[in-house]
Amino acid sequence: MDHPQVFRFSTQISHLALDIGGTLIKLVYFSANGDSIEESRDGGSIVVGNNGCSVVQGRLCFAKFETRKIDDCLEFIRLNILHHSSGVQHPNGTACDKLSVKATGGGAFKFADLFKEKLGIHFDKEDEMHCLVGGANFLLKTVPREAFTYLDGQKKFLQIDHKDLYPYLLVNIGSGVSMIKVDGDGKYERISGTSLGGGTFLGLGKLLTKCQSFDELLELSHHGNNRVIDMLVGDIYGGTDYSKIGLSSTAIASSFGKAISDGKELEDYQPEDVARSLLRMISNNIGQIAYLNALRFGLKRIFFGGFFIRGLEYTMDTISVAVHFWSRGEAKAMFLRHEGFLGALGAFASYKEQSQDNSEMKPQHHTVQRAILNCSGDNVRHFPVTANLNDGETIECSISLV
Ligand SMILES: Nc1ncnc2c1ncn2[C@@H]1O[C@H](COP(=O)(O)OP(=O)(O)OP(=O)(O)O)[C@@H](O)[C@H]1O
Numbered sequence: 001m002d003h004p005q006v007f008r009f010s011t012q013i014s015h016l017a018l019d020i021g022g023t024l025i026k027l028v029y030f031s032a033n034g035d036s037i038e039e040s041r042d043g044g045s046i047v048v049g050n051n052g053c054s055v056v057q058g059r060l061c062f063a064k065f066e067t068r069k070i071d072d073c074l075e076f077i078r079l080n081i082l083h084h085s086s087g088v089q090h091p092n093g094t095a096c097d098k099l100s101v102k103a104t105g106g107g108a109f110k111f112a113d114l115f116k117e118k119l120g121i122h123f124d125k126e127d128e129m130h131c132l133v134g135g136a137n138f139l140l141k142t143v144p145r146e147a148f149t150y151l152d153g154q155k156k157f158l159q160i161d162h163k164d165l166y167p168y169l170l171v172n173i174g175s176g177v178s179m180i181k182v183d184g185d186g187k188y189e190r191i192s193g194t195s196l197g198g199g200t201f202l203g204l205g206k207l208l209t210k211c212q213s214f215d216e217l218l219e220l221s222h223h224g225n226n227r228v229i230d231m232l233v234g235d236i237y238g239g240t241d242y243s244k245i246g247l248s249s250t251a252i253a254s255s256f257g258k259a260i261s262d263g264k265e266l267e268d269y270q271p272e273d274v275a276r277s278l279l280r281m282i283s284n285n286i287g288q289i290a291y292l293n294a295l296r297f298g299l300k301r302i303f304f305g306g307f308f309i310r311g312l313e314y315t316m317d318t319i320s321v322a323v324h325f326w327s328r329g330e331a332k333a334m335f336l337r338h339e340g341f342l343g344a345l346g347a348f349a350s351y352k353e354q355s356q357d358n359s360e361m362k363p364q365h366h367t368v369q370r371a372i373l374n375c376s377g378d379n380v381r382h383f384p385v386t387a388n389l390n391d392g393e394t395i396e397c398s399i400s401l402v
């Protein structure tokens with residue numbers, strides 16, 4: 001058997017995809033054959049396959065920044081990506097010295113001039129919904145142990161049957177929420193959305209609790225009790241269930257409802273309890289709207305993505321219970337490990353779609369061999385409440401160049 005020829009090259013980062021949203025900027029970049037750009041500076045390797053196409057081994061790396069701190073993102077790209085990105089050398093000896101940058105999300109339009117001016121980067125723009133779907137399909141089809149359910153404190157990874165993946169409902173909870181019916185690769189329709197999303201949680205949370213960050217708000221919510229401020233069925237029914245319509249005494253009858261008659265000012269409530277009620281209210285509402293849209297189209301599977309979720313048990317549990325309750329167990333809420341990177345991964349995967357044309361550099365496909373989960377462990381309960389499962393994670397993969 002012929003051994004593949006291995007070429008060495010000095011630069012590492014050849015592909016960068018950005019998803020610039022209302023709250024966060026997400027980056028996915030391909031680092032050739034290195035643990036990370038900081039740890040490995042010895043160059044990547046290209047393996048030339050029998051069919052003449054070259055396969056670059058490497059990893060997909062992830063990073064995120066707050067959109068309001070876009071300068072940090074520009075600096076990160078300048079120092080860590082542009083300095084390592086004179087391109088991948090093609091086996092025919094020609095260097096493809098342009099870093100090809102895909103961009104999606106509203107910021108791909110809003111900040112295109114800024115990136116050009118500050119970094120000399122030109123965005124190859126991709127549609128946001130198209131990228132969300134592309135990213136979700138890419139993860140579901142190629143990354144093992146990507147999707148899981150979370151119910152009654154139990155996290156269960158799902159074996160995805162490629163032949164039985166569609167249709168499904170994709171609910172992306174970012175600043176706002178998009179609900180997309182997915183029927184196949186590139187086959188989708190945005191069927192609904194709501195402006196009550198992650199931005200609402202963070203915006204109201206900042207106003208009501210004076211917290212400074214999302215992590216702080218999550219930490220507060222972790223220590224709070226929503227019953228202090230939410231009006232429960234039992235509060236209205238004198239402590240009993242309203243079983244005739246299926247409501248237990250502990251079900252929330254009215255989010256924040258106790259504040260009507262408690263005679264308290266905002267300062268009299270613990271910020272922890274306010275944060276908890278808010279998280280519950282937003283998660284419940286999204287779960288219910290998602291279920292109603294699934295019902296409209298007879299969809300049984302609902303995948304939730306977006307950075308609002310952040311792998312948080314309480315959020316996932318609330319969403320799962322809402323879907324389970326309203327659908328009477330018919331529909332299932334599912335979550336994704338790389339929840340916040342769907343758009344950026346979809347933009348990255350769109351390199352593949354371009355391989356049909358005659359462009360100089362044609363990454364054909366991204367074969368994910370295995371996911372390396374540095375924050376290893378299946379049970380999110382081992383993590384501090386604000387731990388982000390995506391931090392420090394990489395996905396091993398290879399890219400074919402024609
Ligand atoms: N470190 C963080 N800083 C700010 N918000 C965070 C953070 N981590 C998670 N979030 C939550 O995630 C939301 C943003 O999620 P995401 O990045 O998926 O959306 P986006 O792309 O910014 O928004 P949109 O798609 O609506 O433009 C925030 O509104 C907030 O609720």
Ligand SMILES: CC(C)(CO)[C@@H](O)C(=O)NCCC(=O)O
Pocket residue numbers: 021022106128174175176177178192193194195
């Ligand atoms: C406007 C977008 C698509 C930007 O990502 C998102 O924030 C969203 O889906 N908002 C909800 C808008 C609505 O459907 O009411």
